[in-house]
Amino acid sequence: MYSIRTASLNDVETIRRIADKTWWEAYSPILEKEQIAFMLGEIYSVEKITSQIEDNTQTYLILEEDGKSVAFAAYSPRDEDPEIYKLHKLYCLPETQGKGYGKILINAVVQKTLEAGKHTLDLNVNRYNKAKDFYERMGFSVAYEEDIPIGPYWMNDYVMRKEL
Numbered sequence: 001m002y003s004i005r006t007a008s009l010n011d012v013e014t015i016r017r018i019a020d021k022t023w024w025e026a027y028s029p030i031l032e033k034e035q036i037a038f039m040l041g042e043i044y045s046v047e048k049i050t051s052q053i054e055d056n057t058q059t060y061l062i063l064e065e066d067g068k069s070v071a072f073a074a075y076s077p078r079d080e081d082p083e084i085y086k087l088h089k090l091y092c093l094p095e096t097q098g099k100g101y102g103k104i105l106i107n108a109v110v111q112k113t114l115e116a117g118k119h120t121l122d123l124n125v126n127r128y129n130k131a132k133d134f135y136e137r138m139g140f141s142v143a144y145e146e147d148i149p150i151g152p153y154w155m156n157d158y159v160m161r162k163e164l
Contacts (some may be wrong), residue, residue: 001065001066002063002064002065002066002101002104003063003064004061004062004063004064004104004105004108005061005062005064006059006060006061006062007053007059007060007061007062007072008053009050009053009054011053011060011062011069012046012049012050012053013046014062014069014072015044015049015060015062015072016044016046016049018069018070018071018072018091018092018093019040019043019044019072019089019091020040020044021093021094022091022092022093022094023036023039023040023091024036025094026091026129026131027126027129030126030128030129031126035153038150038151038152038153039150039151039153039155042150042151043150052074057076058074058075058076058088058089059074059075059076059112060072060073060074060089061073061074061075061105061108061109063092063101063104063105065096065099065101070092070093070096070101071090071091071092071093071096071101071102071105072089072090072091072105073087073089073090073091073105073106073108073109074087074088074089074090075087075088075109075112075113075121076088077116077118078122083118083120084118084120084121084122085109085112085113085116085118085120085121085122086121086122086123086124087106087109087121087122087123088123090102090105090106090123092105102134103138106138109121110162110164113164114164118164119163119164120161120162120163120164121140121161121162121164122143122159122160122161122162123135123140123159123160124146124148124155124157124158124159124160125157125158125160126155126156126157126158127145127156127157127158128156132158132160135160136160138162139162140160140161140162141160141161141162142158142159142160143158143159143160143161144158144159145157145158145159146159
């Protein structure tokens with residue numbers, strides 16, 4: 001049994017815990033451990049997540065299984081084009097992968113995008129991340145590539161798009 005709710009400031013540590021556990025498993029095969037640690041510190045600092053929730057610059061959805069938070073997604077309109085929504089984050093605890101929670105969260109973000117009157121959803125995925133196949137099964141296709149500096153590192157991503 002699962003439920004989805006919008007995250008509040010009380011969920012910051014939960015988001016950080018899920019990200020920490022998930023990132024090491026997802027990215028260890030493709031990134032150096034120093035880069036993973038750096039990016040977790042940058043993207044998932046208490047201050048960063050708190051300000052995203054307080055300022056409503058990203059909306060976080062928490063998926064709970066039997067009352068335990070096991071996955072989250074974060075989305076918003078794109079800064080450079082508010083007609084396009086962006087799925088910024090989608091992470092499910094490793095032990096829950098295969099239960100369909102990623103699909104459920106994507107569908108929830110699709111619904112929120114449509115409710116906002118928008119019809120395009122983008123996401124970034126590392127070019128070497130096996131999650132790309134999952135996103136393709138969910139109807140996303142590669143729109144373009146982009147390389148984003150983050151500190152001394154680079155995120156080498158595909159930007160994937162789904163028309164709704």
